[in-house]
Amino acid sequence: MNARTEPDLTVRKVVTVDAPRAVAFDVFTARMASWWPMASHHIGQSECADVVVEPRVGGRWLERGVDGVECPWGEVLAWQPPERVLLAWRLNAQWRFDPAFLNEIEIRFVEVDAATTRVELEHRGLEAFGAQAAQMRDVLGSANGWGGMLDHYAVVAAR
Amino acid sequence: MLSVKEYLPMKSPDIAARARAFAALGDPTRLQVFQLVSRRPLSVADIAGQLPVSRPAVSQHLRVLADAGLVTCESLGTRNIYRPETDALASLRGFVDSLWDVGLARFRIEAEALARECAAPPPRPRKDRR
Numbered sequence: 001m002n003a004r005t006e007p008d009l010t011v012r013k014v015v016t017v018d019a020p021r022a023v024a025f026d027v028f029t030a031r032m033a034s035w036w037p038m039a040s041h042h043i044g045q046s047e048c049a050d051v052v053v054e055p056r057v058g059g060r061w062l063e064r065g066v067d068g069v070e071c072p073w074g075e076v077l078a079w080q081p082p083e084r085v086l087l088a089w090r091l092n093a094q095w096r097f098d099p100a101f102l103n104e105i106e107i108r109f110v111e112v113d114a115a116t117t118r119v120e121l122e123h124r125g126l127e128a129f130g131a132q133a134a135q136m137r138d139v140l141g142s143a144n145g146w147g148g149m150l151d152h153y154a155v156v157a158a159r
Numbered sequence: 160m161l162s163v164k165e166y167l168p169m170k171s172p173d174i175a176a177r178a179r180a181f182a183a184l185g186d187p188t189r190l191q192v193f194q195l196v197s198r199r200p201l202s203v204a205d206i207a208g209q210l211p212v213s214r215p216a217v218s219q220h221l222r223v224l225a226d227a228g229l230v231t232c233e234s235l236g237t238r239n240i241y242r243p244e245t246d247a248l249a250s251l252r253g254f255v256d257s258l259w260d261v262g263l264a265r266f267r268i269e270a271e272a273l274a275r276e277c278a279a280p281p282p283r284p285r286k287d288r289r
Contacts, residue, residue, distance in 0.1 A: 011255045015263045019274035027270040035265035041258070115274070121263065123255050 011123040016116060021109045024117040025082035028107060029053045038063070043091065044071045053087070055079065061087055072097045077104065084108050089123075103128060183227035188212055189220040193243075196221075196230050200242040 017024055027034065032051040042048035046065035054060050059076040074097075078086035089103040103125040110118040184190050188210070195206055203221065207214045221241055224230045230241045 011259060013256075013259045013263055015267050017267045017270045017274075019270040020277075023274045023277060024270045027273055028266060031269065031273075034269045035262065037261055037265065115278070117270075119263065119266070121259055123259060126255060 009124075009126040011121075011126070013121040013123075014118060015121075016112065016118045018115060019117055020115055021111045021117045022082040024119055025085070025109050028109075028119070029055065029081075029085055042071075043073075043096070044069055053085075055081075061089075078106075082109055101128060179227040180229055183223050183229055186220070186223075188216075189223060192217060192220045193224055193229060196224075196241050197243045200233075200240045202238045202240055204238075206241075 019027070030053070032053055033049075036051045038048040038051060042063050042065075044063055044065040046067045046069065048063050049066040050064040052060070052062050052064060053076060055076075057076055057079045059079070060072055061074045061076065062070050062072045064070050072090070074088040074090040076085065077088050078084060085107050087105040087107075089105055090097055090099060090101050092098040092101040103123060106122045106124070108120040110120060112118050184193060191210055192206055192212075195201060195209060203214050203217050206212075206221075207217045210217070212220075221230060221232070225232055225241075228244055231244045233240045233242065
């Protein structure tokens with residue numbers, strides 16, 4: 001396959017962790033706040049205190065600010081602990097919740113052995129961002145847009 | 160709610176290019192044109208034959224895509240052949256890519272810490288120790 005003629009608007013990531021599958025699933029979902037880069041990556045007015053994935057199909061995916069205000073991000077489309085979860089990301093180009101907007105994030109937890117899990121993540125539907133040209137131009141065209149977020153992530157990652 | 164730009168005081172040379180790429184894909188027809196070209200190199204006539212759009216309109220869309228750095232044009236005899244510019248696409252994916260790089264790196268640390276806790280609870284103080 002020639003990569004030059006197959007541009008891919010799906011992001012795929014794999015990480016292998018020294019943790020049993022049930023633990024990996026639990027940390028990814030129930031304990032998302034422990035690893036989500038909340039300081040840089042939230043939409044509420046106030047500081048982000050928690051990131052919540054409600055453990056069921058249709059459960060909400062949201063952030064909760066230190067003031068208790070909840071901001072929805074999306075919802076759970078499939079809930080199959082400990083092997084798979086499918087999340088709907090509904091934050092549009094302006095980082096506002098938009099029920100009509102959809103990116104899918106599928107996470108599979110594959111058991112390598114009893115103490116090791118391979119986590120396969122797929123973030124699909126990036127072209128949906130393209131369907132919002134006007135907002136995108138505003139957000140990305142500014143000096144403080146998404147490109148800047150990359151730099152910020154690099155800082156967070158280096159901590 | 161704050162928009163991203165209000166709380167992220169950062170800069171990147173990539174931003175303008177990425178903005179043009181996203182904006183160019185904002186038109187449904189243009190997105191279709193881009194998707195066709197993404198699959199294999201095509202001429203204006205090829206594309207017009209697959210979409211309910213006139214050749215001049217296709218040319219116009221391709222021009223916008225080319226300006227946004229999403230496609231490149233190559234003259235082959237009398238025909239112009241368009242193909243995807245992968246650098247622009249890479250840029251477009253960059254944001255989500257980085258998000259998960261960082262997120263999963265942090266996730267791994269947390270998952271492994273919890274796994275160690277579960278596997279080896281702290282040893283109880285030995286009674287015979289002085």
